[in-house]
Amino acid sequence: MILPIFFMLSFLLSSSSCNALDFCVADLKTPQGLAGYSCKKLELVTVDDFVFSGLHAGNTSNLIKAAVTPAFTAQFPGVNGLGISIARLDLAVGGVVPMHTHPDSSEIIVVIQGIIAAGFVSSANKVYFKTLKTGDIMVFPQGLLHFQINAGTTPALAYVSFSSPSPGVQILDFALFGNDLPSNIIEETIFLDDAQVKKLKGVLGGTGRQLDGDDDIKFKSELLIVVPKAIALPYELPNRFEPRFPGVNGLGISIARLDLAVGGVVPMHTHPDSSEIIVVIQGIIDAGFVSSANKVYFKTLKTGDIMVFPQGLLHFQINAGTTPALAYVSFSSPSPGVQILDFALFGNDLPSNIIEETIFLDDAQVKKLKGVLGGTG
Structure with a gap:
């Protein structure tokens, strides 16, 4: 009986000593490297580092009639090192997210409002294209050319999640x-x-x-x-x-x-x-x-x-x-x-x-x- 209790106590103690590895909130005052930002000191981390309230409607008065409002590491330090981030996508009538890639991330879009035509081209040169309606979801594999277009007669809104806290983007x-x-x-x-x-x-x-x-x-x-x-x-x-x-x-x-x-x-x-x-x-x-x-x-x-x-x-x-x-x-x-x-x-x-x-x-x-x-x- 004593031996199992000893092992359980050892596990709990070792787990409590590793809490700092649960997350690595970005210290935005340090340079960003390939692995992200350095960690903020644990004693300075608060719940506000894990909450972001800045995904407001973007300004679509531009050439492509579209706006992407990101919650990447630079805006939302809590995602640093966690392999995930999110952004808001606003598309005015006729709005387009031009052909682009994310070198460091796959992407999932969920349509909240409106109709969005979306697609990507695989490395085998096959086109995957779909008209998405409210509630529909589509995934775009990492590094492949893809696009989104407002295919309706009203503004469209979507949320886009990424498999990286800093997905990068290369607009063709x-x-x-x-x-x-x-x-x-x-x-x-x-x-x-x-x-x-x-x-x-x-x-x-x-x-x-x-x-x-x-x-x-x-x-x-x-x-x-x-x-x-x-x-x-x-x-x-x-x-x-x-x-x-x-x-x-x-x-x-x-x-x-x-x-x-x-x-x-x-x-x-x-x-x-x-x-x-x-x-x-x-x-x-x-x-x-x-x-x-x-x-x-x-x-x-x-x-x-x-x-x-x-x-x-x-x-x-x-x-x-x-x-x-x-x-x-x-x-x-x-x-x-x-x-x-x-x-x-x-x-x-x-x-x-x-x-x-x-x-x-x-x-x-x-x-x-x-x-x-x-x-x-």
Whole structure:
């Protein structure tokens, strides 16, 4: 009898000494790292750290007629380290949440009022689209392109939960056209023509600088909507590597060989489930990615150079030399997944009007790209 009581007391004492691990309320005065914020001192934590009353109606008087009011770590310190957060979504009539991804989170939406058309595109390029009514719920897997549109005649309201206290967001239009990503890079990696790119950069505040300094490789700026000859390789890249190399199963790593002929391009794409490292073995490769803060990180890589691309972010590689290029690409997952932007938008049955509303392309451009890439809609 004494022994069980001893073990029970030991368990209770050890549990009480670990109460500080129940939560880690963010100390917003400290820098935010990949793991979140440092913990607030336990003696300073109160119930108010776990309550948030700021999810008020947002201002939808803007270009997209939508407003997202977040309760992420920066607004709601109590969610720090807990793997969850929430936001309020207001959509005026005609309101749109443009095509976007959350690199660090899956998402669930519940419609409180109105009618919302919502959908996402999988790494297998399949479209999942549904018109949601009051009380309906839909989930959007981490890192995949998705959107929401007010499909009714009255304002819509929804609450959106995330599997991260800081989910991050990469809005496609701004990632491509709202920064200093060179126009010729965009034209080469997503096959839009020069006039369309400049028009969108004008609307969204981007610049169209040419490559300079270390990045002075010249590109043709008059690209037509034509798939380059070396583009077959990335479209054959498998979403799962285990069937080819069973030994990597469960080990959190895999690898691929990348061959780029002269003029070869790995188009703008993401890996929803993996970060990536490239090492150049032969040739010259222009590579870059766009962060969730809409900053462009671009570099011309030579033999022996290495570059890392964080999980879920748009990135690309281009043979910038006059000879074939070879690289090896490692992933932080045995099944990294791949979502190639052009095919996710134009190579399936995603309706043309949805594309036009969520990424602001005109009807003629969308139909032209669907024709080239085999899409319907």
